[in-house]
Each structure stands twice: as C-alpha cells, then as structure tokens.
Amino acid sequence: MPLSALSFVLASKKSEITCLQQLLEMGRLVGAVSQLIHVLQRERGTANIFLCSHGELWAEQLSERALQVQLAERAVDDRLQTLDLSGQSMTNAPRLFSRIAAVLHSLSTLPLLRRQIQAQEIGQPEAMRQFNDVIRTHLALIFEAADISGDPPISRALLAMFSFMQGKELAGQERATGAAGFAARRFDEAAQQQLLDLIEGQERCLQTFSEFADARCLALWQQQLNADSSEFERLRRIACTRATPADNGGDTALRWFEVTTARIDGMKGVEDLLEDVLMACCRQRIDDAQASLAMQQQDIGEIPPHEPHYSALIPPQLSRSVLELVEQQSRQLQAMDTELAGLRATLAERKLVERAKGLLMQHHGMTEPQAHKILRDMAMNQNRKLSDVAEAMLAMSAVLGKKND
C-alpha cells in the first residue's frame, strides 16, 4: 500500500520531538562541561599563583583544585555514557564526537601537567598555555553543540550561553595573568597589553551575549556588573599601568585572586541561569511539539479513513482537510527556517573567526586577543567583514597545508 501524506505529517512531528530531546541531552552535556570549565579555570589561577610565587603560595590548594576537576570530569563522563556511539541517530554526530575526542584527550594531559607544576618543572607561561588549550578545546565542544539546533529559541539560548562562556574564559585568563603578575610583582609591557586585550575581548563576547540572551539572564548580569567592587577596578588599573606593583608578602596577589574569583563566580551564576533557561526552553519546546502531535493525531482521527491509491479519486473536502494539515506543518517549519537562517549565518561566521584565531594561536603562538586583533586589523585595512578575512585565511592555509603534506 502506498504511504499516505498524513503518515509523513506525523513522522515529521515525531522526528522534531526526537531532535528536541537530543537538544535536551546536549543541554545537559553543556551544563556539565560548563562546570568542568569553571573548575579548570580555578585550577589554572591557583597554579599560576603557586608557580609565580615560586611555590610559596597555595601549594596545599593545588590538589584540592585537581580533585574538583576530577569530580567535574566524572559528571561529564556520566553524560557521555548516555550517548549512542554506534554511529546512528544524532544530528551532526561526526563533528560532535570528534570534539568530544579532543576534550577527552586534552583532559588526559592534565595528570602530567599537574606533576610538572607540583615539582615546579614548568614555567608559568607554559603551564597557563596548556590550561588555556584544554579550556579552549572544551569551548569548541560547546560551540559544536550549539550548531545542532534546528529550533530558533534554543539556538538563541545556546548562542547566548556560548558567548557568555567565552567572555568568562577571557575573565579567567585575566585573573590568571593578573595573579601571575601580582605574585611575581612584575607586569611587563606585553603582560599589560595582554590584560587590556583580555578586557576588550570580554566586552566583545558579552556584547554578543546581550544580543541573544533572554531578559532574566540580562537582568542578573546587569546586577553582577553593578556589584563589581571598586577594589576590582583599582587592582585592574594597577595591573595595567604599574610595572612593579607593591605586594605585601603576596597579599595583593591573593586579594586580586579573591576579587576576580568573586567576579568569576558571579559570572558562573549567570552561566547557571543561562543553562536553566536553555533547559527550560528545551522542555517547553518538547511539550509544545508533543501537544501539537496530539492535536494532529486528533485531527487525523476525524478525517474518514481512505486508502491512498495511485488512481483513487479523493473527495475534495477530504483532500482539503489533509491539505490543511500538510500546509500548517510546512508553514510552521518554514517560519522557523527563516529565523534559523539568520542565526545559522551568525554561528557560521563566528565559527570561521574562531577557527582562524585557533590557527594563528596554534601555528604562530599568539594569544586569543592577539589573534583577534590581527584579524580585526586585516578586516579594517581591507574593508571586509571579519568572517570574510577569516575564511580567506583558512582557505589559504588549507592550500598551503596540502602543499606541505
């Protein structure tokens, strides 16, 4: 018997529900990764203070930090265990799994790094670079997770969350860089420029966050901004302008770490709310889709049964009821698509820029803000969009890479 239009109307709605459920699972993974990043950031800051004070400060905190990371790793692993690795089902699974592989590999490098830190066999810049790489790998996974959404409200929530997490990571790097400088009682010109770049980078990410976040998250973030201590801005100014800040036996380094940690913990609060909003949004969309499926099933129940047949004459009213169901669904999907097209373009552009920055960081040893600056300057000089410059750079490197193979 040939298949009927109505069976595909239902199949379309059912697969929409499956996709939304996958997004909910992804939301849970994103939440666990966000927590893991948070404790990694703290471990990085602690390691910086330890290394720059030549082991005088916070030796005892190091293992506590490592333990927190291991606990967060376990929570991520619990989420990963629920994924189906057989190659079936998930949208964008190849890219997502490849990112997860990179995350797991990066985590496996931590025990060696920790041992080197503990033995002070590694310099602070190199230790920080390694932590940055690990966290960057985690953020790339979040970015890929954001790309699987076919639902505009969820895409917006994911974009807001990803941008905020990027901003928070730059705040974490600012904390780590400042902690290193205060503990070493020295900020050279490069470090000060780096701090300025990190501050500018945070503003850039938070700008994107505020474009896509919902009102509650924006309000909480505004509240955090208002609560920032004047001490934080004073220490920021000292770090950015004084080459040899006074430090009373490590006091300033610890105060800096405290106030920036308070700020970053506040950011984690916003991130947690973003996560709640994302999950609530997924659940709401699933409820909506299930209600819509039930309604479709009821509507279809009211249509007198008819055998779909290649040459059967279907009564016009019947044909119209079927048409209404088909068109309603098609209209709903198309309305989503128009909105998604814009969000996807935003995401695709950001992805190109992130990838080009990654290239500059990996092959030319730049920091994230430096790489961003290079791209931005090229874009301004050539009067082109940032993403166009990034794409041109990636295309060029692909050609050059092939030649060198």
Added chain:
Amino acid sequence: MPLSALSFVLASKKSEITCLQQLLEMGRLVGAVSQLIHVLQRERGTANIFLCSHGELWAEQLSERALQVQLAERAVDDRLQTLDLSGQSMTNAPRLFSRIAAVLHSLSTLPLLRRQIQAQEIGQPEAMRQFNDVIRTHLALIFEAADISGDPPISRALLAMFSFMQGKELAGQERATGAAGFAARRFDEAAQQQLLDLIEGQERCLQTFSEFADARCLALWQQQLNADSSEFERLRRIACTRATPADNGGDTALRWFEVTTARIDGMKGVEDLLEDVLMACCRQRIDDAQASLAMQQQDIGEIPPHEPHYSALIPPQLSRSVLELVEQQSRQLQAMDTELAGLRATLAERKLVERAKGLLMQHHGMTEPQAHKILRDMAMNQNRKLSDVAEAMLAMSAVLGKKND
C-alpha cells in the same frame, strides 16, 4: 570506566559513514522523484494540447501519460517505504518528512484533475497551474534533500542537480505554454512575455548548474546545446513574436511539442548523468570513509592499551599518538566545514529566494518568472542582494500572517 578519546574518534567516523549512507538513500529518492517530475511534465504538455485543441488532439495519449506517472509514483513509493518513520535517525528528518507529505498530498489531487481534463471541465491555464504546483512541490523536496548533506562534494553534486532540474522545469513550462499557444493558434502579449521570462529563467538556473556541476555533466550539456535544432529556435521566435501563428490542422503545435520534447528528453539525459555522478560520489565517499575507519582501527590497535583514568599518568609518546589521531580527524572535518560554509550559504540564500517566490505565486497568483522579476527589481532598486530582499519579504509576511491568524 570513563570513555576514551579513541572511542569517540571511531564513533565520529562511524557516524560519518551513517550520514553518507543516508545521503546515498536520499540520492536514490532524488533519482526516483526526478523521473516522476519528468513524466508529470510530459502529462502537463499533453493535457495542454488536448485542452487547447478542444479535445481534437491527443485524447488517446492522456491515459498513457497518466499511467506513466502512476508507474513513477510507485517507484518513489518504493523508496519512501525504506525510510524509518519512527522519528529516529535521519538528519533534517522533520523538514524532509514534511516535504514528502506535501508531495504525496499533491499527487493525490491528480485523479480529480485528470477527470476534469478528460471531461474538458477545466480551462488550460487552470490545469497547467495545478500541474505546475504539483511539480513545484516535488522540486521543493529535492531542495530539502540537498540541505542534509554535510559533505562538500555531495553538496555540490546535489546543488548542480537541483539547479538543472529547476531549469528543466522552466523548459517544461515553456513547452506547455508554447503548445497551448500553437494549439489555440494564438499568443497574446502576456503569453509572449511569459515565454521570454521562461527562457531567461532557464538561463539563470543553468548558470548555477554550470557553477557546481562536474566536467562530464557540463560536457554532455554542451553537446545537447549544440544539437538543439534550428527548428526549435525558429518556433521559439514565432511563438515569442507572432500573435496568430499559422497552424496546419495542429501540425505546428505537434512539431513544437516534438522538438521541445526532444530537447527536454535530452535534458533528462543530462539529469540522469547528474544522478549517476551523485550516486558515484556518495559511494566513493562511503568507500573513503570506510578505508579511513579501517586505518584508524589499525592505528589504534598499535597503541598499547591503557585504561583512561581521571588521574592516570599517560606516557608522553602514547599521548602523542592519540593526539595525532584526534587532530587528524578534527583537521579533516574542519577542512570540510570551511568549504561547506560557502555551499550552505549559497543554499540558504536560494532557499529564501525560492520561498519568497512561492509566497508571491501562492498569494498573488504570479508565475515563477514573474515572482522572480518582482524580487529582482526590488533588489536592484534597493541596491540589495536578492536573498536579503527575499528574507525581508518573508519576515514581513510572517508578521502580517500572525496578525491575521
């Protein structure tokens, strides 16, 4: 036990293979739909001649044409039976299934249309409009199928094929419009403008085709172009310029139908080659991915087994071998992504333009070329991209539509 990076490297490759196999299935469906469109186009032309000659010409061909359509419907149905409708698995399943529902519904309207044509209870313009709608719905399915590809070479093959099918449909409309005019011995100004628009539209689609098609398909199409009879161009000129062409008892109408049918059959030949190239491309990509999976499995076999553990110290060489595998895969996927970003943008823009045209055709009773012209003129006047104008129009209609609900 925590999951290892290597298990996700393999899972990524396996799901890549699954995606490619889905594309192969989709290629088969696209091929069956291409055949169905071809016989629908012929039935439309035959109905036009029958209706415009007031039942004098080709009454006996009508049922033969309908039978061919039913056979092609059955072949499409065979492909649909292989799909999993449970809501699991396929990428972009919600949109694809919704398009299939629309296709199946449109096919169910044909028996009534045929009865009205046979009884001459329907005018030629209305009959042609209904056939055009049915075919348009089929092309929209192909377009959606093109959007599921995450593989650049396959995306290119699908884009080339879709553009060519669009061009062929405009050639089919040209045949039907000309057949109606020659059979009625009359081309009014509107019909002549429509023919000119249809010729221009074909050139537009074939331009896109030539941007994405491979060399063999291009060569075959060039060969077809060279083989176009001068009689075809002579009849085209007559149709476009003479209000009352001579017609010797239906001879010119039949000659027109013959030469345009020869041309369209030639186009079907190119379309079949495009389909072959698409399928060969899918198979090649699957073979490549499977070879790559086997190689990964071999490489992983050479890495001494190690228990991934949160705090385990992994020897540096081992860590490097894992890193190489992780990075190699990530590089491959990223290289694809950069290329895909451009193709997806092209596809997204075309989708917006198609949807805006559909809106104009549905709600303002325009033909495809008229709708295209409106959009193009708006874009030129506002100095904006065609897709930007289309997006603005869709956004506006979404807002207006909500108000009217």
